Amino acid sequence: MDAHAQDNNNPRRINWRGTIAKWLKIIAKWWGAIAILSVGAILIIVLAVLILFKQVVIKPLDPEFRLQSATVSLLNTSAAEFTATWHVKFIAVNPNHKLNISYNSMRAAMFYKANNSDGNGVLLATKPVPPPSALSPKAETTRSFRVETASAYVGEDLAKEISEGRARGSVSFVLRLLGTFKYSSYWTDPRKFEASCDRVEFGFSPGNSTGALTLGQSRACGTDLRSGKFCLFD
Incomplete structure (x- = not known):
């Protein structure tokens, strides 16, 4: 080998x-x-x-809302039913110095909160309303809408309380504005917000079924950014 x-x-x-x-x-x-x-x-x-x-x-800032004026026509508060129409004018403000704000959708809701009660109160009416137009930095715009309810069942006690309040010359409601917005020119997904105007007081003259905001009720509404789904959108 x-x-x-x-x-x-x-x-x-x-x-x-x-x-x-x-x-x-x-x-x-x-x-x-x-x-x-x-x-x-x-x-x-x-x-x-x-x-x-x-x-x-x-430093993105939350959108701001101010209630400018409002009226309510209480057409019926007899028995356990409730019929009314609200005309609301509000101001949407973009407080940011560098960011634009654009709105995708908005819904208005009216509640009645019984005396000494907690929570939102009883939902009386809700409907989609036109959202504000896109706002450049430090800009604001005015929007108006109408919300109505017809023969809504609220219960005898609540209907009586509203009727007695009108007779005394004052009834308070809670206004909620709910919707989605985003910061333009800013990398982010649409965000949900809820603007709340609590205890909005309407004054009534004797024998008049239409009430207007009482003095000093034209004011800012608190804004809260929400992560969950609004039940009013379901």
């Missing part, structure tokens, strides 16, 4: 070329994984910096 044959049959002979190729493949595989992780880490850092920049430097 010649020397070449002995070398081929030697179990201790190492295939250096195959071993080197194998290790090169392993190194390339791990290097690719490290590169992907590095790119992912860089993207996360950049995203965190952008979020921090938007919240700290830009």
Whole structure:
């Protein structure tokens, strides 16, 4: 047997070329994984910096709403039913210095909160209303809408309380404006808001079924950004 044959049959002979190729493949595989992780880490850092920049430097402010004027016509508060029409005028304000605000939708709701009661009160009427137009920074716009309810069942006690309040010359209702908006030129999804005007007092003259806002009731409405789904939209 010649020397070449002995070398081929030697179990201790190492295939250096195959071993080197194998290790090169392993190194390339791990290097690719490290590169992907590095790119992912860089993207996360950049995203965190952008979020921090938007919240700290830009400082987006919530939209603001002010009740300007309103009237209510109480056509019927007899028995346990309630019929009324509200005419409302409000001002939408964009308090931001750099961001535009655009509205996608809006709904108005009127409640009656019984004396010394907690919560929203009894829902009397709700309907979609035209949202404000897009507002540039520090701009405002005025919008009007009408909400009505016909022969709504409210119960004898509540109907009596409203009727007695009108006879005394004053009835208070709760106005809610609910909708969605977004900051234009600002990377964010649409957000939900609820503007609440609690205890809006309407004054009635003797024998008059139409009441208007009493003195000092033209005021700002508190705005709350909501993450959940509004039940009034169901």
